[in-house]
Amino acid sequence: MNLMTELGWKRNGIRIVTLALKKFFEFYNLQKYNVLNEALIPTPRKEYNIPRIATEQGFKKLINSIPKDNNPHHIRNRAVMSLLWDTGARNGEIVSLNVSDLDLETRKALIRTEKSRGRRPIREIFWTPTTNLLLKRWVNKRKHLFKLFNFEDLDALFVTVSKCGQNNVRGKRMTIFNVAEMLRTNSNRAGIPTMNAHSMRHYMGRDIVNKGGSNSDVSNILGHSSLESSMIYTMMTGPDLQRRYDAFRNVPRNQRMKKYKIPRTRAIHC
Numbered sequence: 001m002n003l004m005t006e007l008g009w010k011r012n013g014i015r016i017v018t019l020a021l022k023k024f025f026e027f028y029n030l031q032k033y034n035v036l037n038e039a040l041i042p043t044p045r046k047e048y049n050i051p052r053i054a055t056e057q058g059f060k061k062l063i064n065s066i067p068k069d070n071n072p073h074h075i076r077n078r079a080v081m082s083l084l085w086d087t088g089a090r091n092g093e094i095v096s097l098n099v100s101d102l103d104l105e106t107r108k109a110l111i112r113t114e115k116s117r118g119r120r121p122i123r124e125i126f127w128t129p130t131t132n133l134l135l136k137r138w139v140n141k142r143k144h145l146f147k148l149f150n151f152e153d154l155d156a157l158f159v160t161v162s163k164c165g166q167n168n169v170r171g172k173r174m175t176i177f178n179v180a181e182m183l184r185t186n187s188n189r190a191g192i193p194t195m196n197a198h199s200m201r202h203y204m205g206r207d208i209v210n211k212g213g214s215n216s217d218v219s220n221i222l223g224h225s226s227l228e229s230s231m232i233y234t235m236m237t238g239p240d241l242q243r244r245y246d247a248f249r250n251v252p253r254n255q256r257m258k259k260y261k262i263p264r265t266r267a268i269h270c
Contacts, residue, residue, distance in 0.1 A: 001014055001017075001018065001042070004017070010047070011044045011045075011046075011047040012044075012046060012047050014044055015043060015044045015045075015046060015047075018041055018042070018043045018044065019043065021038070021041055022038040022041050022043070023038075024038075025037070025038040025041070026038045052193075052198075052199045052202070053199055053202040053203050053206060054085075054195050054199040054200045054202065054203040055203070056203075058190075058192050058193075058195055059081075059085055059195065059200070061190040061191070061192050062081060062183075062186055062187060062190050062192065062195050063078060063081050063082065063085075064190070065186050065189045065190035066078050066081075066186060070141075072141050072145060072161045073161055073162070075134075075137055075138050075141045076138050076141070076158060076159075076161065077182055077186065078134050078138075079131070079134040079135050079137070079138040079158075080094060080158055080174075080179060080182070081183070081186075082127070082130065082131040082134050082135075083127060083131055083134075083135065084179075084197050084200050085131075085200050086126070086127035086128050086131045087125040087126070087127060087204075088200060088201045088203075088204030088205065088221065088222050089111060089125055089197070089201070089223075090197055090198075090201065091176040091179045091180060091196075091197045092176050093111050093112065093125075093223075094158070094179065094197070095156075095158055095173060095174045095175060095176060095178070095179060096111070096112050097109060097111065097156075097157040097158070098155040098156060098157055099139065099142070099155060099156075099157050100155065101157070102135065102139070102157065104132060104135060104136055104139070107126055107127050107128070107129070107131075107132050108124050108125065108126045108127075109124070109125055110122055110123075110124060111123060111124070111125050111223075123220075123223045138158075139157075142157075142159065145159075145161060145170075145171070146171075149170050149171055150171060151170075151171030151172075152171050152172045152173070153171065153172060153173040156172075156173035156174070158173070158174040159171050159172060159173055159174060160172045160173075160174060160178065179197065180196060180197075183195060183196050183197070184196075201222060204221070204222065205218045205222060208221060
C-alpha cells in the first residue's frame with residue numbers, strides 16, 4: 001500500500017485493492033487456513049471526487065475528429081459516439097444492442113439495463129434525427145460487411161471490422177474495452193481530455209435538471225435503480241452551481257418562503 005502511494009495511485013484505487021485483499025483472506029480464514037486476519041488490513045476512507053462532466057463543445061470536437069468518409073471504422077464510431085451522447089447510456093448497454101432492437105422509424109430502442117438489480121431490467125432509449133441518420137448509415141454499411149466476411153455474432157449492432165489487438169476475429173460484438181479505447185484514441189486526436197461514456201452520462205443528467213427536469217426524470221431516462229443514484233449525477237459544481245445559487249438568491253423572499261407569524265416571547269438576558 002505504501003508503494004502504491006509512492007507510485008502515485010489515487011486513494012480510491014488503493015481502497016479497491018485493499019477490499020479485494022480483505023475478501024481474499026476472509027475466504028481462506030473461513031476455510032480454516034492459517035492466514036492473515038483480514039481485519040488487520042487497513043482500508044483507506046473513500047475519497048470524494050467531483051465527477052468529470054462532458055461539454056457540448058468537447059463533444060463537437062470529439063465527433064468532428066472522425067473523417068466523414070466511407071471507412072467502416074469511421075461510420076461505426078460516429079454512430080456509437082452520437083448514440084452515447086443522445087441517450088446517456090453506459091458502454092455495456094450500447095454494445096449489448098442488437099440490430100433487431102432498433103426502431104429507426106420512431107427513433108427508439110429497447111435496451112437491457114445494467115445494474116438494474118431486477119427493478120428495471122429493460123428500458124427505452126431515444127435519440128435525435130442526426131443520430132438516426134448516422135445509425136442508418138452504419139446499418140447499411142454493416143449489411144455490406146456481412147457479405148465480405150463471416151460475423152461471429154449475427155445479431156450484434158456494433159461489431160469489429162478488423163483484426164487488431166485482442167480481436168482476432170472480424171464481425172465480433174464490440175466490447176466495453178473497445179468502446180473505451182475508441183473514445184480515448186479519438187479524444188487524443190481531438191486534443192481534449194478523454195471523454196468517456198460516463199462523462200456524457202453526467203452531462204445528460206445535469207442537462208435534464210437544468211431544463212426543469214426532476215430526479216425522477218433523470219432516473220427514468222438514465223435507467224437508475226434508485227433516486228439516490230440520480231442525485232449523484234445531477235450534483236452541480238462551479239459556474240452551474242453559482243448560476244443556480246444566484247437565481248434563488250435574487251428571487252424575492254415572499255415568493256420563495258411561506259410567511260410564518262413568529263410568536264412574541266419574553267427576552268432572556270444571559
